[in-house]
Amino acid sequence: MAAPIWQKNAQANIDQVIMDYMAGEDIQLDKKLILYDIQASKAHVRGLESIDVLDQQECEQLLAKLDQLSAEIHSGNFQLSEAFEDCHSAIECYLVEQLGELGKKIHTGRSRNDQVLVASRLYLKQSLMEARGLVENAINACINQAEATRSVAMPGYTHMQRAVPSTCGMWFASFAEAMIDNLMSLDAAINLIDANPLGTAAGYGVNLPLNRELTTKELEFARIQLNPIYVQNSRGKFELAALSALSQCLLDIRRFCWDLSLFTTQEFDFVELPEEMTTGSSIMPNKRNPDLIELMRASYAVVQSATIELQSILSLPSGYQRDLQLTKGPLIRAVTKSLQTLQLFPQVIEATRFKTDRLKDAIDTPMYATDFAVELSSQGMSFRTAYQQVVERYAELDDRSPEQSIQQRTSPGACADLKLDLLKERFERLCLLL
Known part of the structure; x- marks a missing residue:
């Protein structure tokens, strides 16, 4: 050295x-x-x-x-x-x-302290902007899939038990709305990070009239980060804000991948993934494994562990402490893993193809019970009485179909009224705000 x-x-x-x-x-x-x-x-x-x-x-x-x-x-x-x-x-x-x-x-007029802070903020700002673009791609993919599958019946689950008829369109739309919310989290993190610490040196300023307005403009920061002590104290804090926003994205990706992991099993057999998104077993010739999906599902853990590591390091007094050097590793690893996962997510969404016959076969007669109870209550019977009566009248459900159930689910956002236009409007407003 x-x-x-x-x-x-x-x-x-x-x-x-x-x-x-x-x-x-x-x-x-x-x-x-x-x-x-x-x-x-x-x-x-x-x-x-x-x-x-x-x-x-x-x-x-x-x-x-x-x-x-x-x-x-x-x-x-x-x-x-x-x-x-x-x-x-x-x-x-x-x-x-x-x-x-x-x-x-x-x-x-500068220190390695404000050097690493300004480089970190520039790195995170660009990384979150990149994440934002990838989330936008995921939203578009989800909306396209929701439109294409809005009438494709699938069983809806609660407690991992078959509950009521639903649609693939509603499933895809749920992730579209989740990712729209995640855009707001990313924007909030970007706004927090978008401040210039350059010119605060080691945390107490310098005896020069540094032109911080000029450097703020040059670096395209939205504002100056003013107080030199707070500049040092903010290290770790703004990194946690970035990780929090990214973790929200990966949390939803984890749920999407969990669903696919179940749906691709032979027990469900609802979805078949492209061969390039699966791998073979090293010993069992009959197997294809959803390794990509499982690794994407696990990526949330990388961000969460980095978050815990940073939080543990930040038990510090005011001012710079060398402990803060150890925030860099978990931060960069978590951001890198997040961007890799977000890059792949739209491709996985687009490649998700449901087996419509298998989905329809999985909708059995008892799943219409809730529809029947609501119908009886809409005719004047109290819902609790209707609930009890339906249990005694399962035979009357035999002539129902998934299509009929879906068409009757007209509450805003439900199967028959996904409100995709409203989701698109929200999405477009967030894109215009950028």
């Missing part, structure tokens, strides 16, 4: 085992953050020029080298390695190597 940028005595011995322990996973994790750190460094350089800490020529040289570093990262010619403590030191070392003393000016 190169000499740490914080080392004061160049002759002092540094225990490499201790340094490796303190650096931890940062070099691997910072591969996700370095381009955001460069973006923030460019804004910082322009801010320093605006208050005459750098002249125009110095500013242009630094910006050119930062752009050069970005290009080298994209091309693979520059790799973060164990030679560096973290991405912040890697950027500074690169600039010093390229520009000498001028490269050392880059750190004027």
